[in-house]
Amino acid sequence: MVSNLSMVIFICALVAIIAFVIWSVRSKRMHLLHKLYLCLAVCYAIWIIPLIGIRFTSPDNKAMMFFWDCLMQPGGVLSPPIYLCIAIVFIYGYEKMTRGLKALFIVPVLTILISWTNPLHHLQYQVFSTVRSEIVFGPYVIVGGICSYACLMAAIIVVARFALKNRSVLYLKQSLLLAVSGLCPLVVSIIATFSRMEIPITATPMSFMIPLILNGIAIYQLHLLDIRPIANRHILDWISDGYLVVSDKGLVISYNRRFASLFASEYGIAENRYLGDCVREEDISKKTAIYNMITAIEASREANSTISYEQAVTSQEEDGVQKSYYVTDVSPLVLNDKIAGFVVLFKDVTQLKKSMRQLQDSQERMMEQERLAFLGQMIGGLAHNLKTPIMGISGCISAVEALVDECEESLTDSQVTEEDYREIYGEMREWFQKMRESSAYMSDIITAIKGQAANVNTDEDSTFTIDEMLKRSMLLMRHELLSGGCRMVTEYDQTKEITLRGDINNLIQVLDNLLSNAIYAQKQAGGGDITVKIDYDEESLHISVKDRGPGVSPNVKDRLFKAMVTSKGTMGTGLGLYISSAVVRGKFGGIMWHEDNPEGGAVFGISIPRNLVHISNVVKKKEGGAN
Incomplete structure (x- = not known):
């Protein structure tokens, strides 16, 4: 019933599952998707342990064979709904089991109870036998079979529709693995149930080994996490020229063509590659775009909030080197009060900066025009303001010259005393003081005019x-x-x-x-x-x-x-x-x-x-x- 080759495969699979369970338990944090995959692995282990027991049990011992069959039931009937849950969580990014997901397990649990109590009602088996041709199924087998087939088919359809809507290369790989992994056990189960072919009891468990392997590759190798659908909704809420989605550990999940042309091609960024692996020594010293991006992601992680900064990008165009400006927003994706990843949005503000610069230049020109107009209005007043003190100084000079002439004429006059000269000198000082006051007044006017004549932007x-x-x-x-x-x-x-x-x-x-x-x-x-x-x-x-x-x-x-x-x-x-x-x-x-x-x-x-x-x-x- 169970061949030696099947026996070796099941034992190897059991050892691998036990090691995986131990590793998973030691993991500090697991997403719901990882937990479901762990449950799928445990169910598969529960399924194959009785098969190993059957290998060492005589076919004539029907009571023991029925016992092994009852032990196999949980693994067999729970695997399809768990597989459907993995597909739904992958698509919608759930972090907790919803009521709808829990409802998928009602029929499988009922199937397990009916199988264990079959001798009382014979709903599962009317005649139980270890030989396929001698088995007579009860009426409930149709219900359990339809439930399993429906779960497998629903998972395949949901994943296929998602792959058609989201044409990312990584999505296609993951969706293909999930779809193929569900298609194999679906075909084998239909053949085993409705065909008269003599199929060994190990066929269905063997077929479910394919979903176990392929789902593991999709989840742990291609990093199929449950933040992408949330990231998609987040990005749709933001209209941006470019975006990048990374996991909480810095793994690149997705990005669009604009980001690819701006950064991905230059820095070797690719899906399913860690962002930190793309940084070079010169990026750190020159603080390039990728260095700024990683720094902003770490700052967003510490602050648990959106970090914004401006990034300049230089590109080589046909008409020369062009410089573009982007406002970059780094936002954490929070699931169940924990950061599950980050979305980096790039908004092109080059034209906006040009418009602001033009507006600023226009305003500066207007201010300069107003300053010149104001100075023009002051020219007439300036002439008048300077004319008065200049005429005053001229009058003072004439008065001083008259006093000087008077002194010269009186040098030989004996009647002119020392007191007369002192009086003349005193009058001269008074005129000099008036000249100083007029000069100070002109200096103040010139200082004020000079200040206003300076460029308004200084x-x-x-x-x-x-x-x-x-x-x-x-x-x-x-x-x-x-x-x-x-x-x-x-x-x-x-x-x-x-x-x-x-x-x-x-x-x-x-x-x-x-x-x-x-x-x-x-x-x-x-x-x-x-x-x-x-x-x-x-x-x-x-x-x-x-x-x-x-x-x-x-x-x-x-x-x-x-x-x-x-x-x-x-x-x-x-x-x-x-x-x-x-x-x-x-x-x-x-x-x-x-x-x-x-x-x-x-x-x-x-x-x-x-x-x-x-x-x-x-x-x-x-x-x-x-x-």
Whole structure:
């Protein structure tokens, strides 16, 4: 009944299964797929142990033969539903047995109970015999057979459909192994049940050795894990130009063509190969794409969260070397509160970066245009501002020359005393002092103009005071204030010294723009005071400019600082507030705001975070002292 060759094969298989069970028990962590395969191996061992016993039992001892047959039943009837569970878990990535999977074992367990109690009802065997032609099956055999065949056929169909939908090379290999492994025992079982051929009792167990071997290859050699379907759903939720799926141990599970063209071909990345094996010495020293990828995966493992970074990729195109940029997201795939693998997504942001660069260049050009326009408006005022002190210095020089001539003419005059000369020298000193004051005034104007003439993109990160800013702004806007019949009035606590960190020229440009708008608005109301107010709270320093003009039209309030709007007609560009808002945001991390003046007119303000501001008490200088 059991040949010597079959005996040797079964003993070798039993030894291999025992070794596999011991190795599996010692494993620290097993996925559900591994546990099911372990159960399949144990069932096969339970199946072949009675066959070994039959080899040493006389065929005439029917009671002992029936006992061996009862012991074989669990292995034979449980193997098909376990095989179907392996296929379903492979497809859907379950980590726990669902109610549906557990329901597959209802009929097999009932079959085992009926087989063990057959002498009481004869539902399994009406006549039991060790000879195939003498066996008369009971009515329940059809139920058990249909259940086994259905499980095997369902597993084959499910795996085949999955292979057709997912045309990955690794999927095809695994699906082919699973399908073939189920097809062999299905064919043998049908022949053994419905054919009149004299088939040995070892045929069906032998046929199930094929699924055991092929499933083992698919699971442990091709690393058939239960994270791929979850990874597929994860990737479908993210629209990306490239993706890579790796196991928790860094084994490459799957990737698409875009990833293959970007990284796989260059670094030798392939399915069923560990990512760490693809790293070279130069990759670590140069921190290449694959090194960054592995580092991000380890960081994602430690943080158990998504890690994002930007990756630049240089490729050789027909028109030269091209540089592309990708935002890379590394996300852990968590199953049963444990990380089972990672999905790495690559999103092409090259065009986005180009668009942002173009937008930034356009904004810089607009800011430069506004700066030049502002400087152009100041040319007339600059000429007037410099003309007055120059004429003053010229008058002082003429007066000094007259005094010098007077001294020369009186050298031979005996009536001119020493006191007269001292009086002349005193007048000369007074004229020299006026020349120094005019020169200092011109120097201040030149310093202010020089600062505003600097490129708007030049950052001079330094510390400056509010007083210094107001002084320079007053000098630059003096002519425009006088021309508009306006006067700049400041309101702030002069017992406090307020210093800011940043580029003073940028803030002066913003303040001058607000003053220019206020002068234009107030000129329409006949001029008057324009109030510059400085105050602060726990969060921000506030600089506001208040006028009493006609105010801001309601139809443009919502567009202030967001679009280029102007109320000056052809005399305005609409860039002023727009650029000023960009400068305040980009250079000082602050905001611009607007509100209506209760007294009529408008109030425009700047709010700068307090972390850039230092406020202290003014230290008064002591009077007197050494000269």
